[in-house]
Amino acid sequence: MENLKSEVVISLEGIEKIYYKKAKKIVALKNVNLKFERGKFYAIKGQSGSGKSTLINILGLIDNFDNGTYHLFNNDITILSDKELSKLRMKNIGFIFQDFHLNDYLKAFENVIIPMVINNDIDKSKRNEKAHELLDVVGLSDRSNHFPKELSGGEQQRVAIARSLANDPIIILADEPTGNLDKTNEKIVFEKLQELSKADKCVIVVSHSDEVNKYADIILTMENGEFIGEKQ
Amino acid sequence: MRVRDLLKIIFLKTIRNKGLIFFYSIIILCTILITTTLTFYYNYNSFISNLVNKNIGFRTLNVTADEQLNDEITKKILNIKHVVDVYSSEHHSITLTSPDFKNENLSGIVELTYGAESMLPNNIIGRSFNNIEKNVAICPIDFFPDDSASELFINNEFLIDGHDLLGKEFSVEYYSHRFEDTNLIQEEKFEKKFKIVGLYDSKAVMNNKNQCYIQVSDLKEILETTIPSNMNEYVSSYLVVINDIENIEYVKEELANIGYKDAETKNFINLGIINIIMITCISISTIIIFALVILTISYIKKKIMNETHIIGVMRAIGYEKKDMKNIYILETAVIILFTYLIGITIFFILYFILKYTIFASLIYSGITIYINGYVFLISFLMVASITFVISLYFIIKSINSNVISLLKSGE
Numbered sequence: 001m002e003n004l005k006s007e008v009v010i011s012l013e014g015i016e017k018i019y020y021k022k023a024k025k026i027v028a029l030k031n032v033n034l035k036f037e038r039g040k041f042y043a044i045k046g047q048s049g050s051g052k053s054t055l056i057n058i059l060g061l062i063d064n065f066d067n068g069t070y071h072l073f074n075n076d077i078t079i080l081s082d083k084e085l086s087k088l089r090m091k092n093i094g095f096i097f098q099d100f101h102l103n104d105y106l107k108a109f110e111n112v113i114i115p116m117v118i119n120n121d122i123d124k125s126k127r128n129e130k131a132h133e134l135l136d137v138v139g140l141s142d143r144s145n146h147f148p149k150e151l152s153g154g155e156q157q158r159v160a161i162a163r164s165l166a167n168d169p170i171i172i173l174a175d176e177p178t179g180n181l182d183k184t185n186e187k188i189v190f191e192k193l194q195e196l197s198k199a200d201k202c203v204i205v206v207s208h209s210d211e212v213n214k215y216a217d218i219i220l221t222m223e224n225g226e227f228i229g230e231k232q
Numbered sequence: 233m234r235v236r237d238l239l240k241i242i243f244l245k246t247i248r249n250k251g252l253i254f255f256y257s258i259i260i261l262c263t264i265l266i267t268t269t270l271t272f273y274y275n276y277n278s279f280i281s282n283l284v285n286k287n288i289g290f291r292t293l294n295v296t297a298d299e300q301l302n303d304e305i306t307k308k309i310l311n312i313k314h315v316v317d318v319y320s321s322e323h324h325s326i327t328l329t330s331p332d333f334k335n336e337n338l339s340g341i342v343e344l345t346y347g348a349e350s351m352l353p354n355n356i357i358g359r360s361f362n363n364i365e366k367n368v369a370i371c372p373i374d375f376f377p378d379d380s381a382s383e384l385f386i387n388n389e390f391l392i393d394g395h396d397l398l399g400k401e402f403s404v405e406y407y408s409h410r411f412e413d414t415n416l417i418q419e420e421k422f423e424k425k426f427k428i429v430g431l432y433d434s435k436a437v438m439n440n441k442n443q444c445y446i447q448v449s450d451l452k453e454i455l456e457t458t459i460p461s462n463m464n465e466y467v468s469s470y471l472v473v474i475n476d477i478e479n480i481e482y483v484k485e486e487l488a489n490i491g492y493k494d495a496e497t498k499n500f501i502n503l504g505i506i507n508i509i510m511i512t513c514i515s516i517s518t519i520i521i522f523a524l525v526i527l528t529i530s531y532i533k534k535k536i537m538n539e540t541h542i543i544g545v546m547r548a549i550g551y552e553k554k555d556m557k558n559i560y561i562l563e564t565a566v567i568i569l570f571t572y573l574i575g576i577t578i579f580f581i582l583y584f585i586l587k588y589t590i591f592a593s594l595i596y597s598g599i600t601i602y603i604n605g606y607v608f609l610i611s612f613l614m615v616a617s618i619t620f621v622i623s624l625y626f627i628i629k630s631i632n633s634n635v636i637s638l639l640k641s642g643e
Contacts, residue, residue, distance in 0.1 A: 062548050062635040083552055090550020097639065101545040105248040115549045117237045124234075167550070 009170055009202045010036040010059060015068035017054050028054040030225040038170060041197035042204045043216035051225040052206045053175055060093055060173045061085045090118055094164030096174035100156040102148040108159045109135060109144040115166040134162035138192055154185025161192055172196055174205040190215040242563045255531050256571045259619060262524045263575025266517060266611040273513040274604040280501060282598060285477060287438040289499030293472040295492045301470050309472055312486040314479035317350035321469040323451055328404040333377035337390040341379045342404060347445030350473055353437045358398050358430035361447055369426040371444040372434035374596050381442035388593040394431040401427050409460045422457055435598035471498060521614055528622045536630045543631055544638030556631045564623040568616045
């Protein structure tokens with residue numbers, strides 16, 4: 001895990017992902033060559049089935065690929081065990097999902113603490129303080145003791161953003177983070193993600209929304225598993 | 233992952249998940265039902281075993297004979313190894329009314345029983361009979377002179393403390409009879425007094441609570457008066473008392489060898505009823521277990537399905553499979569153990585309430601309700617292990633799934 005300060009945090013070369021559905025071969029990703037850097041906001045766009053979610057799952061180390069190489073902080077992830085991949089995810093990657101995926105039985109601040117529980121680098125006595133700080137960052141300091149069901153969709157997604165930052169990861173992956181939000185909350189979420197990229201994080205967002213164009217530094221467009229365009 | 237953190241997560245999830253109440257209730261109910269069924273099973277078995285081993289009627293053979301018992305036959309039967317006494321079945325007992333015990337709560341019915349030395353229970357309070365004395369009796373310590381004395385459930389408020397009767401007299405009334413055609417006509421009234429010289433524990437020998445032992449001569453005197461003088465044809469039978477229930481078969485064979493082939497125990501257990509009770513217990517247990525399995529599978533599947541996306545998220549944010557298994561296995565174990573203990577506590581409360589209320593009078597019939605330690609072991613194995621194994625199967629199956637499929641299941 002050396003070289004954490006490298007500008008390029010993710011490097012993909014010739015990545016291919018193939019599915020077989022009823023013996024029919026489906027190429028989800030074709031020869032993907034990409035580099036992702038710190039301090040940048042990436043938006044991955046494309047039609048449904050274009051392969052963007054498959055890509056973000058591979059980037060998040062929760063899916064594998066069939067061909068190519070993937071380097072995360074110059075580490076070849078193909079040779080890592082499930083345990084090592086879990087540790088790499090815990091320390092370096094924050095996830096934000098379309099459905100928020102908060103634990104209904106835990107309060108907002110407890111949801112934020114959950115990733116810290118397995119991180120021995122964070123002092124146990126400072127977890128609460130840090131969770132409240134992160135909720136303050138996303139503007140929810142007054143809602144920290146609420147359960148997810150007591151929060152609006154936008155607030156839940158902001159809790160999810162705070163959770164994704166719990167272990168201070170360099171990479172933030174968001175799969176349709178505004179898919180279930182109204183325009184106002186969509187704007188708030190993208191603003192927060194932009195702030196994170198400006199705070200030297202590498203933010204990668206998969207989104208259908210054109211609103212993301214206003215905030216992203218780089219827009220990558222996919223079609224049939226391939227990148228067909230890149231806008232700065 | 234630290235154990236304290238693990239326990240805290242489990243505690244919060246368990247306390248706040250209202251959906252668990254249904255599952256708690258199932259385990260609690262099954263625990264109570266299984267434990268109750270097993271306790272009944274053990275107590276019933278124990279009662280039957282006590283009855284057979286303690287009551288003299290189960291080691292007394294009834295032998296049908298062509299002729300009246302005489303000295304020669306008596307000597308011949310007493311020569312058989314393990315036989316301790318033999319007497320005519322007519323002289324076994326007689327049930328009479330005692331006006332001294334008759335009141336608005338008790339009918340005063342007393343069973344006067346053949347009180348030969350070999351028949352008397354051990355540990356008599358006061359004294360036993362001496363050979364020559366007459367009009368003496370040995371009655372139960374917990375004396376219940378009523379026609380319901382043989383029933384298991386009595387109103388123990390009306391029990392008479394035998395200690396208050398020791399040394400005192402009571403009388404019994406009886407009548408002479410004669411046959412007129414086929415009708416039994418009551419004739420002259422007689423009264424006989426008995427002094428209570430000793431007390432015995434009717435529970436220890438599983439006797440009726442109104443059963444007093446009297447001298448054979450007194451019993452014969454009453455019987456000879458009550459039996460109609462003009463009754464000249466009746467089947468004769470003897471009662472052969474054996475020292476131990478283990479020797480019944482041996483004595484039966486020996487009796488057959490000297491010509492008494494149809495000897496049967498005086499008291500016997502209705503195996504049909506026992507089998508019905510045993511089968512009922514086993515059936516109830518099986519149904520409970522079956523219901524528990526079905527409900528557990530259905531609940532755990534639903535619970536895991538509701539939480540798959542949480543498992544997926546936790547895996548995505550870096551929790552290892554091992555961490556997730558620890559969380560869910562420990563959570564399940566805590567829930568099962570906690571609810572099992574609640575079930576057992578409720579069972580204990582019900583047990584003590586019933587034991588000291590509805591079933592309180594059973595003690596006077598020699599039935600001591602108790603809890604067998606195996607009941608807890610068996611009920612724990614049945615309830616907890618079944619629930620745990622089923623839960624474990626679905627938990628491990630779910631956690632081992634691909635993270636993406638776990639996340640998608642919540643969408």
